[in-house]
Amino acid sequence: MKISKTFWIYTIIAIIGYAIIQVMISSGQLDMYYSNLLITIAINVMLAVSLHLVIGITGQFSIGHAGFLAVGAYISAICTMQLHLPFIVGLLAGAIVAAIAGLIVGIPTLRLRGDYLAIATLGFAEIIRIIFLNWEYVGGAAGMQVMQQTTWTYAFFGMLITIIVISNFTRSRHGRACIAIREDEIAADAMGINITYYKVLAFAIGSLFAGLAGGLFSHNFFIIQPAQFGFLKSFDILIYVVLGGLGSLSGAVIAAVALTIISLYLQDFPETRMIIYSLVLILVMLYRPVGLMGTKEITDLFKRKRKGGDAHE
Amino acid sequence: MEWLQQLVNGISIGSIYALIALGYTMVYGIIKLINFAHGDVFMIGAFVGFYGLTHWHIGFIPSLLAAMIICSILGVVIERLAYKRLRNATRIAALITAIGMSLLIEYTTIFFRGAQPEAYPDNAVISKTFTVFGTQISSESIIILVTTIVLMLLLQFIVHKTKIGKAMRAVSHDMEAARLMGINVNNTISATFAIGSALAGAAGVVFGLYYTKIDPLMGIIPGVKAFIAAVLGGIGSIPGAMTGGMVLGIVETVVSALGFSMWRDAAAFIILILILIFKPAGIFGKNTREKV
Numbered sequence: 001m002k003i004s005k006t007f008w009i010y011t012i013i014a015i016i017g018y019a020i021i022q023v024m025i026s027s028g029q030l031d032m033y034y035s036n037l038l039i040t041i042a043i044n045v046m047l048a049v050s051l052h053l054v055i056g057i058t059g060q061f062s063i064g065h066a067g068f069l070a071v072g073a074y075i076s077a078i079c080t081m082q083l084h085l086p087f088i089v090g091l092l093a094g095a096i097v098a099a100i101a102g103l104i105v106g107i108p109t110l111r112l113r114g115d116y117l118a119i120a121t122l123g124f125a126e127i128i129r130i131i132f133l134n135w136e137y138v139g140g141a142a143g144m145q146v147m148q149q150t151t152w153t154y155a156f157f158g159m160l161i162t163i164i165v166i167s168n169f170t171r172s173r174h175g176r177a178c179i180a181i182r183e184d185e186i187a188a189d190a191m192g193i194n195i196t197y198y199k200v201l202a203f204a205i206g207s208l209f210a211g212l213a214g215g216l217f218s219h220n221f222f223i224i225q226p227a228q229f230g231f232l233k234s235f236d237i238l239i240y241v242v243l244g245g246l247g248s249l250s251g252a253v254i255a256a257v258a259l260t261i262i263s264l265y266l267q268d269f270p271e272t273r274m275i276i277y278s279l280v281l282i283l284v285m286l287y288r289p290v291g292l293m294g295t296k297e298i299t300d301l302f303k304r305k306r307k308g309g310d311a312h313e
Numbered sequence: 314m315e316w317l318q319q320l321v322n323g324i325s326i327g328s329i330y331a332l333i334a335l336g337y338t339m340v341y342g343i344i345k346l347i348n349f350a351h352g353d354v355f356m357i358g359a360f361v362g363f364y365g366l367t368h369w370h371i372g373f374i375p376s377l378l379a380a381m382i383i384c385s386i387l388g389v390v391i392e393r394l395a396y397k398r399l400r401n402a403t404r405i406a407a408l409i410t411a412i413g414m415s416l417l418i419e420y421t422t423i424f425f426r427g428a429q430p431e432a433y434p435d436n437a438v439i440s441k442t443f444t445v446f447g448t449q450i451s452s453e454s455i456i457i458l459v460t461t462i463v464l465m466l467l468l469q470f471i472v473h474k475t476k477i478g479k480a481m482r483a484v485s486h487d488m489e490a491a492r493l494m495g496i497n498v499n500n501t502i503s504a505t506f507a508i509g510s511a512l513a514g515a516a517g518v519v520f521g522l523y524y525t526k527i528d529p530l531m532g533i534i535p536g537v538k539a540f541i542a543a544v545l546g547g548i549g550s551i552p553g554a555m556t557g558g559m560v561l562g563i564v565e566t567v568v569s570a571l572g573f574s575m576w577r578d579a580a581a582f583i584i585l586i587l588i589l590i591f592k593p594a595g596i597f598g599k600n601t602r603e604k605v
Contacts, residue, residue, distance in 0.1 A: 061405050063412070108590050114404045115347050119540065120589050123582035130579040231533065235412065242409055274420040281413035286398050289406040 006299075011164070018156045025152055035152055039220055041260045042155035043213050046162045048240035048256035049249060050209035053166050055238075056247040056295075057175065058202040059182030060110060061118045064125030065237045067105075068207040070229035071098040071128060072214020074138055077146045077224060082137075087149045091158075091215035098211020099204045101128070106203035110196065113185075125234055133226040143225030150220040158216055162209045167249055169205065178202050182247070239281055244291055251293030317448045319570045320563065325454040325523060327562020328461035332516035333539030334546070334554035335468065336388075336509030342485040342549035343505050344400065349411040350391055352536015353418035354510045358384045358517025359527045360422070363431055373522075377460070380518045381511040388510025389503050397499070415536075422529040430528035433521040457519045464515055465555060468508065472551060477504050485549065534578065541585040547595030556596060 021038065024030045030038075051065045076094030079085045085093075109120040138144050169175045177198045180188040189195050218224045240259060244251030259277075266273035284291065333355050340348045358380040365376030395414055399407045441452045472478040480501045483491040492498050520535065521527050542561045546553025561581060568580045588595065 055405075061408065108586065112589055112593065115345075115408060116544075116589055116593065118408060119347065119537075119544070120586055122537070123541075123585050127579050127582050130576065134575050235416070238409070238412075246405070271420045271424040274416055275424060278413040278416035278420065282395055282410050282417065285402070285406045285410040285413065286395065289402055 007164075007168075011160075014160055018153075018160075021156075022152060036220070037261070037264060038152055039150055039155040039216070040264075041257050042152075042159040043216050043220070044237075044240065044256040044260045045159050045253050046209055046213035046216075047237045048244070048252040049162050049166050050206045050213065051237050051241050052244075052247075052249055052252040053169070053178075053202050053209075054206040055241050056245075056249070056252065057170055057182060058178040058199060060199055060203065061114060062121040062203070062206075063118050063231075063234050063238055064105075064121035064123070064128075065206075065210055066229045066231070066233035067121075067125030067128040068098045068102060068210035069214040069217060069233065069237075070125075070132060070226070071101045071207075072211030073218035073224050073229070074132055074144070074214075075211070076215030077144055077218045078138065080149065080219070081144065081146060087154075087219065090219075091154070091212060094215035095208050095212040098214060099208035101211075102204040102207025103200065106200045106207075107196075110199040110203060122231065122234070125229075125231070129226050129229050132229075139225075141226060143223045145223055146218050146221065148219060148222060150216045155216055155220075158212055162212070163249070163253070166205070166209070170249070174198065174201065239277060242281065242291055243284060245293030245295065246291055247295035248291065248293035248297055250298035251291060251296075254298070255292065315570075317446060319566045321448055321450055321454060323563030323566035324559060325457050325562070326565060327542075327559035328457055329516050329520050329523070329558075330535065330539045330542045330561050331555045331558025332461055332464065332512050332519070333535060334542040334558045335465075335551060336513045337540050338543040338546070338548055338550065338554040339481075339505050339509045341543070343481065343502055344396070345404070346396060346399075346407050347411060347540065348396075348509075349408075349536070350414040350418055351509070351513055352532035352534075352539070353415050353422075354384050354388055354391075354532075355513040355517045355520070355536060355539075356422070356527070356529060356532035357387055357418065358514030359521045359531065360431075360517070360529075361514065362518030362521050363433060363527060366434055373456075377515055377518045380514040382514075384514030384517070385507035385511040388506040388513075392503055392506040397502075415532075419529055419532070426529070428529055430526050433525045433527065435525075453522050457523055460515060460519055464512060468512070468551065471508065477501065481505055538578075538581050541581050544585060544595055545588050547597035550595070550597040553595055553597035 021030065025035050047065065047069065051062070054060050054062050054065075072094035074094075075097040076087075076090035079090035079093045080087055105121070105124045109117060109124065112120055132138055133141055170178075177188070177193045178201075180191065180193055181195055181198055185195060236259075240256040241252050243259070244253070244255035263273055266276070333351065336351050336354075337348060340346060340351070361380040361383045362376045365371050365379050366373070369376075371379070391414055395410050396407065399410055443450045443452070443455075470478075472481060480491070480496045481504065483494065483496055484498055484501045488498055491501075516535075517527075520531075538561060539558065542557035543554050544557070545560060546555070546557030561584065564580060564584065565577050568574075568577050573580075
């Protein structure tokens with residue numbers, strides 16, 4: 001009961017926040033520049049949260065997340081631009097195909113561990129990129145023209161659904177099974193958890209939301225090219241999760257929001273940006289390897305206070 | 314004769330992969346870390362060789378040696394600054410640090426000299442083409458092959474006949490036991506990084522000779538492919554890295570020759586995934602069973 005109450009409170013706060021921003025956009029108080037920034041933030045939060053499920057919760061180190069982003073981006077763009085379907089159908093198709101791609105990639109590779117898994121996911125992401133690069137139907141290396149259709153409403157609800165599904169998944173029985181795999185694979189296996197099933201499930205859900213983010217991503221720019229989905233994009237997503245704290249959903253969200261804003265101010269100095277990013281990554285790993293938030297959530301901070309109050313009563 | 318030609322090209326590319334793969338396999342064998350920055354050490358080697366040939370005019374062999382020395386210093390600095398503190402950290406932390414280090418080297422290079430590519434001079438070595446059995450063999454490919462073979466023989470000598478080589482083998486076998494036997498583990502690991510990075514530096518110079526074009530991001534793809542070569546041969550095994558590099562080079566040339574040059578990079582990754590799924594220990598690797 002209590003959990004569902006907090007859940008509804010957060011959802012209502014989020015929707016009120018959405019409504020305020022929507023009113024500000026329609027009344028023209030927030031111009032194109034800021035509404036674009038908000039959409040980019042929402043997309044990056046979706047990517048960060050979906051990778052958080054794979055790396056932070058299930059403990060499977062995937063560095064090929066941009067591959068699923070690419071699948072979602074291209075499939076949704078094909079649906080809207082070539083097949084002239086409505087935008088929402090394109091988004092769903094992109095997400096579903098990305099989830100299928102996640103299954104295809106996940107079933108063979110998730111038997112691998114640690115470093116090997118990382119390299120294999122990197123390899124798959126590159127293969128996906130090379131497929132789009134050689135596929136003339138989607139424009140090859142020159143890219144594909146896409147109409148801008150992503151609005152703040154789509155981006156916000158995409159983000160909200162992603163966060164709700166993944167945070168509820170984490171708290172469910174299945175999520176606890178995934179956390180058990182993260183903590184100790186052999187022990188989890190001995191406890192009767194079907195390791196392969198949960199790894200693949202987490203990977204497919206992560207890919208599904210990466211694909212959804214991909215649909216929003218491609219319809220936010222006017223052109224998509226295979227070069228946008230290279231290793232650097234995967235790395236961008238990875239840094240949100242790592243910096244926020246491996247295993248912390250709110251950490252991933254905070255890191256995604258903060259880094260999107262910072263990189264906007266540094267976009268005229270791309271080298272400086274990458275130098276700062278890589279230095280931050282190395283320093284965080286050397287001095288605080290669990291990331292900024294560790295496995296804690298931001299709501300834990302409030303919980304502790306309330307617990308103190310209860311004890312007083 | 315067409316196939317013989319492809320074989321020659323494949324061996325030339327393969328020996329470059331093999332040289333880089335040796336560094337990966339040695340470092341992985343000793344501290345179980347995929348040193349992502351290794352591809353960028355290779356890039357630095359290519360640039361040192363370039364400046365040696367065009368700005369300092371010191372000729373091919375001294376440029377090669379300069380690249381090897383500077384790269385081995387760079388490798389040791391990276392190890393001492395970043396990886397040394399991570400010996401007992403989780404594998405993910407070490408891997409992320411390595412990725413961060415790789416990007417740091419790439420973008421620091423771009424920051425200081427710009428992203429524009431450079432071209433190796435044509436007259437760096439005697440350029441001549443020999444025809445053997447109707448196959449065109451350029452002097453560059455011969456130089457690559459000779460350099461690779463000399464360096465590999467040297468490496469075999471160091472690893473099997475010298476004291477430091479013995480220490481390296483002992484540390485990779487069991488770090489704790491080696492420490493108890495009085496081996497200075499930190500120095501041995503640094504020596505491994507120095508040797509591996511020197512080989513990558515040499516690979517950078519011969520890569521420059523063969524492909525002529527170099528740029529600050531050139532290390533990424535050969536770096537990943539060399540890692541694939543190391544996995545293919547069985548990571549941790551020195552003959553495995555050599556074989557893996559050659560096999561990968563030949564497969565890539567064959568794929569290009571069949572008219573799928575755009576799919577060349579994908580071929581390498583497909584090989585990687587197949588080997589990881591069906592024989593994760595690689596050609597020469599030992600199967601290790603996981604214990605609780």
